[in-house]
Amino acid sequence: MSERGLVIAGLRAGVKNGADGPKEGTEILKGIDLRVEPGSVHALMGPNGSGKSTLAFSVAGHPSYEVSAGSVTLDGEDLLGLAPDKRAKAGLFLSFQYPAAIPGVSVANFIRTARQSVRPDDLPPAKFRAMIFEKLDALDMDAAFLSRYVNDGFSGGEKKRLEMLQLAMLAPKYAILDETDSGLDVDALRAVGDSLRALRESDAGKDAGYLIITHYPRILQHITADHVHVMLDGRIVKSGGPELANEIERDGYDKIREQVAASVG
Amino acid sequence: MSAKPVTILRGLNRAALDAYLGHYGPGSIDAPARYDALARFEELPARMSLRGGRGWKHDLSKLDFSDVPAFAAEAVEISLESLSVEARHKGVTIDHFSHARDRHRVAFERAFGKAVDTRDDKFASLALAFANQGVFIDVPAGVTLNEPLLIGYEAREEALFPYTLVSLGDAASATVIERIAAADGAPLICGIVELVVGDNATLAYAVDQRASESTRLILTRRARLGKDAKLAIACAELGGMHAVSRFRAVEAAAGGRVETVAFFFSDGSQHVDIETETIHAAPNTQSETIVRSAGTGHGQGRYFGNIKILADAHGADASLRDDALLLSAGAHIDSVPALEIAANDVKAFHGATVGAISEDELFYAESRGIARADAERMIALGFFEPAISRFPTDALRAELRSALGLKLRSRPV
Numbered sequence: 001m002s003e004r005g006l007v008i009a010g011l012r013a014g015v016k017n018g019a020d021g022p023k024e025g026t027e028i029l030k031g032i033d034l035r036v037e038p039g040s041v042h043a044l045m046g047p048n049g050s051g052k053s054t055l056a057f058s059v060a061g062h063p064s065y066e067v068s069a070g071s072v073t074l075d076g077e078d079l080l081g082l083a084p085d086k087r088a089k090a091g092l093f094l095s096f097q098y099p100a101a102i103p104g105v106s107v108a109n110f111i112r113t114a115r116q117s118v119r120p121d122d123l124p125p126a127k128f129r130a131m132i133f134e135k136l137d138a139l140d141m142d143a144a145f146l147s148r149y150v151n152d153g154f155s156g157g158e159k160k161r162l163e164m165l166q167l168a169m170l171a172p173k174y175a176i177l178d179e180t181d182s183g184l185d186v187d188a189l190r191a192v193g194d195s196l197r198a199l200r201e202s203d204a205g206k207d208a209g210y211l212i213i214t215h216y217p218r219i220l221q222h223i224t225a226d227h228v229h230v231m232l233d234g235r236i237v238k239s240g241g242p243e244l245a246n247e248i249e250r251d252g253y254d255k256i257r258e259q260v261a262a263s264v265g
Numbered sequence: 266m267s268a269k270p271v272t273i274l275r276g277l278n279r280a281a282l283d284a285y286l287g288h289y290g291p292g293s294i295d296a297p298a299r300y301d302a303l304a305r306f307e308e309l310p311a312r313m314s315l316r317g318g319r320g321w322k323h324d325l326s327k328l329d330f331s332d333v334p335a336f337a338a339e340a341v342e343i344s345l346e347s348l349s350v351e352a353r354h355k356g357v358t359i360d361h362f363s364h365a366r367d368r369h370r371v372a373f374e375r376a377f378g379k380a381v382d383t384r385d386d387k388f389a390s391l392a393l394a395f396a397n398q399g400v401f402i403d404v405p406a407g408v409t410l411n412e413p414l415l416i417g418y419e420a421r422e423e424a425l426f427p428y429t430l431v432s433l434g435d436a437a438s439a440t441v442i443e444r445i446a447a448a449d450g451a452p453l454i455c456g457i458v459e460l461v462v463g464d465n466a467t468l469a470y471a472v473d474q475r476a477s478e479s480t481r482l483i484l485t486r487r488a489r490l491g492k493d494a495k496l497a498i499a500c501a502e503l504g505g506m507h508a509v510s511r512f513r514a515v516e517a518a519a520g521g522r523v524e525t526v527a528f529f530f531s532d533g534s535q536h537v538d539i540e541t542e543t544i545h546a547a548p549n550t551q552s553e554t555i556v557r558s559a560g561t562g563h564g565q566g567r568y569f570g571n572i573k574i575l576a577d578a579h580g581a582d583a584s585l586r587d588d589a590l591l592l593s594a595g596a597h598i599d600s601v602p603a604l605e606i607a608a609n610d611v612k613a614f615h616g617a618t619v620g621a622i623s624e625d626e627l628f629y630a631e632s633r634g635i636a637r638a639d640a641e642r643m644i645a646l647g648f649f650e651p652a653i654s655r656f657p658t659d660a661l662r663a664e665l666r667s668a669l670g671l672k673l674r675s676r677p678v
Contacts (some may be wrong), residue, residue: 060632063624088634100629104647110633113643117634149647166633 003076006036006059006092006174006209011070013058027068028054030234036174036209041200043220043245044213046231047253052213053097055231056178060094061087074174089118091173095163095180101151107162108132108146111169118170135168138198140191157188164195171204176211181219193222217245230256277330277424279303282394292363293373293428294396302383302394309387322565323507323536325388325483333452334423355408357439362399362428372403376432376461380489380515383457388509389485392426392457399428399456402441406434406463413440413469413658420451420480427456433466435491440469440657445484447476447504454480460488460496464518467495469657475668476504478533483509492518492547499656501665502529502537503672513542516550516578523550528557528652530672531564531596542571545578545608556587557652559645560596567599572615576607585615590622590648592641642673 010033014026028051036042046052058065059072061084072079079087102110112128123131136143139161151159160180167175177196181189199205200223212225220228220242228244229236232253237260238244248256275281282303286296311326352359358369365373383389400416418427431441447454454476462468476482482505488496502508514523529537543552558566572583589598602615622644630640649669656662 062628083637084628084631085634085636085640088632094632096629096632100623100625102626102630102644102647104650105643110630110643113635113639114630114633117636117639149650170633 003073004038005075006211007071007073008032008034008055008059009071011055011058011067011072013054013065013067013070015054016064016066028234029058031070032234032236034211034229034236036211038173038207038209040227041210041212041223041225042227042229043217043225044211044229044231044236045215045217045245045248047215050231051234052215052231053178054234056094056097056176056213059087059176060084060092085117088114088170088172091118093167093170093172093175095160095167095175095177097179097182099151099159099163101149101154103149103152105150106147107150107165110150111166114166115169118172132165132169135165135195138168139165139195140187141165156183157185160184160188160192161195164192168195168199168205171199172208174209174211176213178213179215180212181214181216189219190222193219196223217249220245232257232260275332275334277303277306277333277391277395285395285397289363289397292396293366293377293401294393299394299396302390305384305390306387306394309385309390311387321536321567322534325509328481330453349412349414351412352410352414355410356405357408357410357414358401358403359414360401362396362401362430365401365430369401369403372432373401373430376403376430376459379459379461380487381457381459381485382487386485388455388483389457392428392455392483392485395424395426395455396428396457397426399430402429402431402439404433404437404439404466407436408434409438410440413442415442415444417444417446418454418456419445420447420454420476422448422450422452424453424455425451427454429456429458430461431459431468431470432461433463433468435463436465437463438467440471442471442473442657442661445472445474445476445482445504447480447482449477449479451477451480454482454484456484458484458486460486460498462488462490462494462496464491465493466491469497470499471656471661472498472500472502472510473661473665474500474502474504474508474510476508478504478506478535480505481507484511486510486512488512488514488523490514490516490518490521490523493520494518495522495524497524497526497655497657499526499652500528500539501653501656501668502527502539503665503668505535505537507536507538509538511538511540513540513544514552515544515546516552517546519547519549521547521550523552524655525552525554526556526652526655528649529566530559530561530649530669531566531598532561532672532675534563536565538567538569540569540571542573543583545572545574545581545583545611547578549580550578551581552583554583554585554587555652555655556585557590557649558588558598558600559590559592559648560598561592563593563595565597568601570600570602570615572604572613574604574606574608574611574613578608579610581608581611581613583611583613587615587617588648589617589619590645591619592622592645642670645673646670
């Protein structure tokens with residue numbers, strides 16, 4: 001059965017306990033159901049520690065996280081059995097909250113290697129160059145950026161712009177953006193938002209699905225979410241339309257926490 | 266060069282030296298100086314830092330040279346034709362070391378022995394006693410060479426004892442690239458590099474060592490800088506069964522600057538020893554040392570780095586940065602950076618790390634679709650880049666990257 005979308009069903013996961021130690025009490029995701037359709041934008045909101053990054057890492061296959069139950073499929077293809085690079089080749093992209101620095105590897109080399117890995121032989125070098133310069137420009141980034149080492153000595157804003165540059169260059173089917181707005185000043189946030197919107201409106205990106213993880217609604221002023229989900233303590237406790245983000249902006253997470261407590265009690 | 270000796274003697278001893286001198290004559294180093302050097306080699310202990318222990322495979326104090334074929338007959342390819350039109354036009358001398366004293370006496374005497382003192386050094390003494398090949402380069406005062414000068418040493422079946430003497434007159438500027446190769450079965454390369462850099466002169470000296478896995482290399486490299494002189498030395502030690510590379514620069518006059526860069530990647534069962542030492546002997550001298558090393562398989566390596574700031578060297582500014590990358594559980598790298606400071610009012614920094622490739626870096630690359638093995642290679646190559654980027658010429662940098670890439674690809678996963 002082939003089901004379109006990034007489909008997360010009954011996902012339970014936690015941090016690996018080093019060696020083969022007990023898993024009790026380490027569960028962070030307590031059964032997540034979420035479906036990101038092609039062409040849609042979902043926002044996943046929640047306070048720090050609610051499990052949002054664990055969800056992102058578990059879906060992308062970070063070796064420190066362990067899935068104990070549930071499934072993740074990408075257009076019907078099981079992701080959980082795949083190595084992280086195979087998940088990317090299947091069409092998944094994760095924009096990191098804290099991207100790693102890779103000293104000695106230039107941005108240009110890294111992105112070219114990545115592009116060739118996920119889309120072998122589809123872009124001649126001259127077109128690759130033209131494309132990356134165009135995307136750089138859209139992100140208000142200088143060409144000198146390309147010869148710097150990946151995230152090495154980058155400011156917070158530069159790191160997030162590099163994530164957006166990679167997103168634009170790799171044009172995945174589904175992208176998870178983990179706290180892409182955190183640590184950004186107003187200009188950087190606008191550049192990131194513009195880049196996202198441009199990607200959404202481009203041929204390469206219009207059919208992609210986006211899961212935007214954030215604890216502030218402010219990035220949603222730059223890109224409109226079709227669906228908003230609220231995550232508390234490893235569960236999605238509320239889902240709704242864009243108005244839910246405004247509600248959180250106005251009332252914070254405590255109100256939702258109270259509602260959840262009331263409905264359970 | 267001369268024809269092959271009739272017989273090849275084994276062993277690095279007096280009989281071998283007698284036969285060598287009988288056949289070739291003393292060349293640029295007097296016979297008495299050679300015999301003295303041989304006596305020192307036989308008497309002096311190997312320096313502490315080159316001894317074995319703690320699981321090291323090689324112990325230089327216990328080497329047995331009795332079976333080493335002592336002569337290198339036609340064992341060297343000196344690219345004297347590389348003396349470009351530019352260099353010839355500007356009066357630069359490049360000649361075989363053995364003829365240098367006769368043919369270029371004044372220039373030779375001005376430089377020879379000015380940076381190297383073999384009196385307390387076992388292996389520099391050995392290199393001096395048997396010095397049988399080599400190159401003499403003299404760049405006259407005020408001459409700037411834009412093209413690099415290339416020297417190539419290639420050892421075949423016999424031991425090779427190259428002496429490279431480079432002298433830059435005041436305000437001269439040059440780049441020298443030395444390539445060391447050795448055929449399978451080449452037993453030993455034991456040599457001296459002596460760099461004498463005049464006032465205000467600028468020398469870039471690069472070594473690309475890719476000997477075979479059968480070869481033991483012991484290279485002693487020494488430099489002496491004049492006032493406001495600049496030296497950038499960069500050594501890539503990629504080959505050899507056991508490669509010992511020792512470099513010392515003395516900043517003898519005010520205002521000099523030494524940049525020392527070295528890297529090695531020991532794989533299989535290679536062992537690499539690198540020592541660097543910069544001696545700040547005069548005021549306002551600067552130095553920067555960058556060392557990158559990696560080990561895989563059962564490769565071993567040691568790095569000893571020393572910065573010595575003498576009492577007169579006020580205003581000295583020194584930094585030493587050394588990082589090691591372990592790519593297998595069987596690899597072992599030791600790193601010993603040190604600072605000795607006898608002056609006030611100086612800036613000195615050293616830092617060292619030893620570690621594996623971080624999982625975070627790997628996962629980041631993998632999450633972009635790059636397979637784990639490719640990601641490891643990319644990150645490991647990147648690790649060397651801060652050293653490679655300091656080597657002269659695009660062509661040499663590209664060659665070093667591809668040599669490292671080959672080593673990385675051939676390593677067992």
